[in-house]
Amino acid sequence: MSEPFASPASAREQEEGETFRPRFDAAGLVTAVVTDHETGRPMMVAHMNAEALDLTLETGIAHYWSRSRGCLWKKGETSGALQSVRDIHVDCDQDAVWLSVVSAKPEDTCHTGRKSCFYRRLDSDSRKLVAAHS
Amino acid sequence: MSEPFASPASAREQEEGETFRPRFDAAGLVTAVVTDHETGRPMMVAHMNAEALDLTLETGIAHYWSRSRGCLWKKGETSGALQSVRDIHVDCDQDAVWLSVVSAKPEDTCHTGRKSCFYRRLDSDSRKLVAAHS
Numbered sequence: 438m439s440e441p442f443a444s445p446a447s448a449r450e451q452e453e454g455e456t457f458r459p460r461f462d463a464a465g466l467v468t469a470v471v472t473d474h475e476t477g478r479p480m481m482v483a484h485m486n487a488e489a490l491d492l493t494l495e496t497g498i499a500h501y502w503s504r505s506r507g508c509l510w511k512k513g514e515t516s517g518a519l520q521s522v523r524d525i526h527v528d529c530d531q532d533a534v535w536l537s538v539v540s541a542k543p544e545d546t547c548h549t550g551r552k553s554c555f556y557r558r559l560d561s562d563s564r565k566l567v568a569a570h571s
Numbered sequence: 572m573s574e575p576f577a578s579p580a581s582a583r584e585q586e587e588g589e590t591f592r593p594r595f596d597a598a599g600l601v602t603a604v605v606t607d608h609e610t611g612r613p614m615m616v617a618h619m620n621a622e623a624l625d626l627t628l629e630t631g632i633a634h635y636w637s638r639s640r641g642c643l644w645k646k647g648e649t650s651g652a653l654q655s656v657r658d659i660h661v662d663c664d665q666d667a668v669w670l671s672v673v674s675a676k677p678e679d680t681c682h683t684g685r686k687s688c689f690y691r692r693l694d695s696d697s698r699k700l701v702a703a704h705s
Binding site: 452453454455456457468470472477478479481482494497522524525526527528529533534535547548549554555556557558559561564565566567569 | 586587588589590591602604606611612613615616628631656658659660661662663667668669681682683688689690691692693695698699700701703
């Protein structure tokens, strides 16, 4: 695959330019924060390589790179919890993207069978995990 | 500093246990998604090592690890944009945390002088960056 994105440039260009120049890390990935388009709540954190990002833009369906399996990951291909991307935002230095999505099967967003991977709150005092308010 | 957190364990324990077992990556970091406690909008993505996480829990003020500078980073120590942490959520495998914060100086959240690092939207068709609705 030919490189579908422009290369990172100066700090000023990364921060103020209108060209999308994703800054992939040494492993070829950017961080993706995924939120629920209706509630705004974080659903998951994932990673994207150039191919996943390109496919996401091309199809409107979120694709990621699975670090654990080492392969392209069309989220929901098996579970049905496909994510339609409504908005993508990019951070200042372009090493992170924020996807606002609508899930076709919200209850299978997390592989544990929950609407979000962030289903536990950390109690600062006890440092124990407790169920989060949904 | 002695290790302040329990070590990662089995997938089931990571996902369902009540013990906080942050899964630091090879660089000793977890990903931190930071949202505005009032609006719920993502403000930034950062990273935390064990010390930053421990100090955050201890003080209630967000501390990170600056990958670019290679040092502990008390966000806002220079700019005044200190972040009071209202809630911390942890994801299923405990390699990402979500901090909901109140900034003491919202307009200096991003070093570019904006309330969020996600001040640009990516237009899927043109693949150009445009100003985000605030």
